[in-house]
Amino acid sequence: MILNERKIKILEAIINDYIATAEPIGSRTIAKKYNLGISSATIRNEMSDLEELGFIIQPHTSSGRVPSDMGYRLYVDRLLRFRELTKQETDFLRNTVAENINHIEYLMRKTAKALALLTNYTTVVSEPKCQEIKIKHVQVIPFDETSVITVIVTDNKVVKNNVIKVNHAPEPDILNQISNIVNQTLKEYSFSEISSKEAYSQFLSSPYGKLIDDVFISVLKTAYDERNMRVYTSGVNNILDFPEFSDIEKAKSVFKALEEKDMLISILECDKEKTEEKKSGLGNIKILIGNENSMEQLKDCSIIKTDYKYGKNSYGSIGIIGPTRMNYAQVIPVLNSIVNNINDVIKALSDEGT
Amino acid sequence: MILNERKIKILEAIINDYIATAEPIGSRTIAKKYNLGISSATIRNEMSDLEELGFIIQPHTSSGRVPSDMGYRLYVDRLLRFRELTKQETDFLRNTVAENINHIEYLMRKTAKALALLTNYTTVVSEPKCQEIKIKHVQVIPFDETSVITVIVTDNKVVKNNVIKVNHAPEPDILNQISNIVNQTLKEYSFSEISSKEAYSQFLSSPYGKLIDDVFISVLKTAYDERNMRVYTSGVNNILDFPEFSDIEKAKSVFKALEEKDMLISILECDKEKTEEKKSGLGNIKILIGNENSMEQLKDCSIIKTDYKYGKNSYGSIGIIGPTRMNYAQVIPVLNSIVNNINDVIKALSDEGT
């Protein structure tokens, strides 16, 4: 059986209609709404073929058809024509990026919010992470009589901090000296040399040896602590607006999945090998349709995601989650637009800086 | 009509039963389950009185009764007997606090999570805020050729940071000097003197005047920026487990409210004047029942909240949100326990430090 032009036209009609209405579509509806120049009976025959080929599904005998994951996959790969963004939309996205580019936490939060607003789906944004994390600067600053704070700046402008308890907090001058020692050591030695304490053994016998050791430990902890990765979501409630989740149990299972930070991270990182690059100059946006993602709770959802660059060698991810019936033609350009914005601004900043 | 002992006994039975079952309670049920030594007919008469007095409500003719906000209020003020926490519970709460006390962000997040876990309601935790914010230390640290980072530590161990763009980033030594200038100025002058630039006008003409100005501006912004306040929630999904929110529209409206950060903040801060202190040594836990809070979307919810101390003059808030039918007898001791833990540990730390 061949997937001829006409079958594809019908499939396209079914998918477009289903994306818009969330109702199974019958042959008569197609014949009336989309004038393909053929009767409902012919369409009926073609639909029967499409079902046999696996592109559409009949929820029960004598109901209309609904696209299958495979149908959406064909649609996304071959039929999708992207919606042009309006000027308002592009401006809005550009401003969101421009206003927050210097503050990664805000950037993540506002990006998630902006995308949720424009798409009405759920968005997830993860913190940029280096393949190989680099510590840019460490500063030990005074806090009170029995504690100091280490501030750790990584390559990608991410700032983390830890409180360290001491018996008696040294003077600011001393703390500066300690900061210098730490920074110098970080420049000269690898993490493994530091974690074996070899790199700074000479300082351990000094009066502040214990503190210096604590600082290095806290630096290493930050450098390796994957769990520290922040993830922001927005528009989780939008799930409830889709009829496919009007069953409260289904909604609950999706919510539960989206509440788990680990789950969010794996949404953004999972199945890297399974996904294919989208053609047509859309960068490396990945699309996972329904069961293509391996999370049982999200089997009725599609995930559209991509990475953004933030600092040298440092990448974060942005994902948009909705029902498989999601509006791919709109979501992809929106995601593409904001990521290009981020990448462009970051590139401009780093060019400027050299 | 007098609210005699017997009426109160009946009211108590109704409320306890309703908290447990979420079903309207009839006179026969009470007569059978709680042997008060009177017949269902008598109970019926008393219930009729209780309804007239406004403590219970009949959803429709010939259905059982349900407590009103006023009924819960009486219950909470006069009838409530707190459940003792189990050893596991107290240990769990103590450990949660102990493990995270030095890192405010974790402390907030884990506290929210722990409370949601123990109570099965939704929890909200806000960042400690000074009535009068004090900057403990400012440190300008290098980032790259065209930017530096200001790290601002407030009185309450909250660390904020901002990126500042410069034409050409000064050497670390210079940045240290600038940090010293800023810290010194902050010690000697008030915020108003700083915001008028009067306090540091002498430095403006130096080669780094622009940068120094930017740093002060960023400090002031952080000091005043209410919006910077972080708020963490946990267990939002628990809402879906309550039959009162099985209507998806109701659930959605609560979700929408809990998604807004401003709304969360006003949940924790609203109606300070309206609430009353709870007696019986429970610190200053506040309870808002149903319409006692002024948020339309939360009119079917109760809010139990209190403040915790984190650093000198610095208070954050913790709130637990559930249906008005929530288990006050359990939630209040749990909340009380964790807040006492936080306060005790913080007190111990500050005593130790003097």
Next chain:
DNA sequence: GTTAGCACTCGATTATGACGAGTGCTAATA
């Protein structure tokens, strides 16, 4: 190959009636 026509399917909607938990009222009782 296409289409009109028709019998058939099956979920959704509506109507109906039985059930039962609960009420209020009245009259008998302690």
Next chain:
DNA sequence: TATTAGCACTCGTCATAATCGAGTGCTAAC
């Protein structure tokens, strides 16, 4: 006089049946 047994009545819930209609597959005619 307060309490209670008894009874008719109310009304939401649940199960059953009836109807409707969108949609199908198949056949025969074009």
